[in-house]
Amino acid sequence: MLTIWLNYMVKKRKDDTTEGKILAAARKVFTTKGMAGARMQDIADEAGINKAMLHYYFKDKEKLFEVVFMEGAGEFFPRINKLFESDASLEEMITRFVEEYLDAMQRSPYLPWFIMNELNRDADTFLEKIWAAPNRPNPAKFLALIEKEIKKGNIKRISPLHLLLNLLSMTIFPFIAKPMITRNLHLDEMQFRYVIEQRKTEIPKFIMDSIRK
Amino acid sequence: MLTIWLNYMVKKRKDDTTEGKILAAARKVFTTKGMAGARMQDIADEAGINKAMLHYYFKDKEKLFEVVFMEGAGEFFPRINKLFESDASLEEMITRFVEEYLDAMQRSPYLPWFIMNELNRDADTFLEKIWAAPNRPNPAKFLALIEKEIKKGNIKRISPLHLLLNLLSMTIFPFIAKPMITRNLHLDEMQFRYVIEQRKTEIPKFIMDSIRK
DNA sequence: ACTTTTGTTAACCATTTGGTTAAACTATAT
DNA sequence: ATATAGTTTAACCAAATGGTTAACAAAAGT
Incomplete structure (x- = not known):
């Protein structure tokens, strides 16, 4: 319980969490290359994380795009x-x-x-x-x-x-x-x-x- | 010689030649799907010809795009x-x-x-x-x-x-x-x-x- | 302590996709 | 007729790409 509260108070800034980094990267790549031109690997690279994480947090390319x-x-x-x-x-x-x-x-x-x-x-x-x-x-x-x-x-x-x-x-x-x-x-x-x-x-x-x- | 002249007079309309059909199809597909979203097969289908013809008349995708x-x-x-x-x-x-x-x-x-x-x-x-x-x-x-x-x-x-x-x-x-x-x-x-x-x-x-x- | 859940990685897989090739077909020229 | 150049096709190939998996690490819950 305490840890939850602490975690809440010291909550990482959105852009420091993996999810946040993915979203920021996806925003950037999708908007410059478009849905079709964007590569999942590009997004992963831009976010500095493993490509599999994209699918861990956001089912697939379609879904990630939709969220962005x-x-x-x-x-x-x-x-x-x-x-x-x-x-x-x-x-x-x-x-x-x-x-x-x-x-x-x-x-x-x-x-x-x-x-x-x-x-x-x-x-x-x-x-x-x-x-x-x-x-x-x-x-x-x-x-x-x-x-x-x-x-x-x-x-x-x-x-x-x-x-x-x-x-x-x-x-x-x-x-x-x-x-x-x-x-x-x-x-x-x-x-x-x-x-x-x-x-x-x-x-x-x-x-x-x-x-x- | 005669055949040349005849061919000239009865020249197929641009859109009836293979090259013309490709260009028309490419125009359509490229402009609705963009360069990245366009598929060579889509263009071939739209033109009603074999995919290899695209490369026969226009070296590659890049070149075809550029022409259009x-x-x-x-x-x-x-x-x-x-x-x-x-x-x-x-x-x-x-x-x-x-x-x-x-x-x-x-x-x-x-x-x-x-x-x-x-x-x-x-x-x-x-x-x-x-x-x-x-x-x-x-x-x-x-x-x-x-x-x-x-x-x-x-x-x-x-x-x-x-x-x-x-x-x-x-x-x-x-x-x-x-x-x-x-x-x-x-x-x-x-x-x-x-x-x-x-x-x-x-x-x-x-x-x-x-x-x- | 240890079990469970969550997060992360590298290797792998199936499909798609741009592009090639060799053979077949067609029209034209000699 | 036969050679030649131009056109078309089906099958094939290598690379790229979206997505999966299994093993592993860290955190949280008990």
């Missing part, structure tokens, strides 16, 4: 959804959406890429597993809010669908195209982070300037 | 570059950029995804091969034009970099996120095409509304 994937998606979707469900003003909602999204992606820059990738590879399997979850972002309320604002005459007449697409595009795309952007515009890691930081204000300003009457 | 890839990139980059190099007005350049890009992508919807994917997977190998080509889009002139318009007082003071990012994002992203968009907004193939068609006018309008003084 869900871990990411589970952090992503809920906060977005919560925002869509809130009753903030349009401008506030856009501003906070961009901020939250960009922050989440700064923390896990691999995620949007990862999700798009698997979605593209095997949409059905993925969607049945993840998309059905109760935390799936539902843009309906956001679209409705735009229509309301148009009717009230607060903003220009614009297609809510295209406004939503524009918002998502400008927020997410830079992370997906990061290798292209950094290379072609000669940005290093720091500069890229800085550009993203700027976008937290640039995107909302850009949008509001466009739709404001 | 270059074929796509070669259609993509030059037209963009040509536009950036032209001396159209800013609004015209933006409008034509969106049109050309969206048209190219309607024709090869897999391409942007494909390029991003491989760029993400193995940026260095890819960039050394393709990026160094003389047709690489060079945004410098576009950025310079924006600055000039700002100085002339024709448009608002806006970061040229962010304007470029916004333009690229809004144009390309919907194709990368297509599976997510169609699913989450309940759009079928036709409706998606229609939305894209709308964006040819929506995006330029959205941008100009935002930057016009």
Whole structure:
């Protein structure tokens, strides 16, 4: 009993346990090489442990991938959804959406890429597993809010669908195209982070300037 | 001699030759499964030919991939570059950029995804091969034009970099996120095409509304 | 103390996969 | 007709890869 308590208090940091090391390694390898390109041996090497441990802690490749994937998606979707469900003003909602999204992606820059990738590879399997979850972002309320604002005459007449697409595009795309952007515009890691930081204000300003009457 | 001429006149359509069938199949398999996920047998099956033919016409997997890839990139980059190099007005350049890009992508919807994917997977190998080509889009002139318009007082003071990012994002992203968009907004193939068609006018309008003084 | 459970390793296995080969078949040229 | 070059096939091969096993070590429970 005492040992349990002690163990609890002195709990190894997540990344120091074998399981943690595997997850960190898997995250890295899966997200750079994709599900198909990732090698179990690569993950084991990256984690500095024996390949058999991967199967000890996570049944097989499929399961390990799923855990890594869900871990990411589970952090992503809920906060977005919560925002869509809130009753903030349009401008506030856009501003906070961009901020939250960009922050989440700064923390896990691999995620949007990862999700798009698997979605593209095997949409059905993925969607049945993840998309059905109760935390799936539902843009309906956001679209409705735009229509309301148009009717009230607060903003220009614009297609809510295209406004939503524009918002998502400008927020997410830079992370997906990061290798292209950094290379072609000669940005290093720091500069890229800085550009993203700027976008937290640039995107909302850009949008509001466009739709404001 | 006669037979040669006849053969020329009655030339099989590209897609009926073995080589053509392989390329079409490879395009399909590579772009849905990625380089790592694609199986040579899958490509052979898709083409309805023997696996050995793949190696007969295209040395190995790497080479076949490269041909498919270059074929796509070669259609993509030059037209963009040509536009950036032209001396159209800013609004015209933006409008034509969106049109050309969206048209190219309607024709090869897999391409942007494909390029991003491989760029993400193995940026260095890819960039050394393709990026160094003389047709690489060079945004410098576009950025310079924006600055000039700002100085002339024709448009608002806006970061040229962010304007470029916004333009690229809004144009390309919907194709990368297509599976997510169609699913989450309940759009079928036709409706998606229609939305894209709308964006040819929506995006330029959205941008100009935002930057016009 | 010793038994049980949990964690770890190296060697091994079965299957998949990219790639080869040699033989057969086809069209063309001489 | 026969040789020649180009095309296609089935069978085969070596390497890579996901996964298993049996032995062993450490920790925890009694």
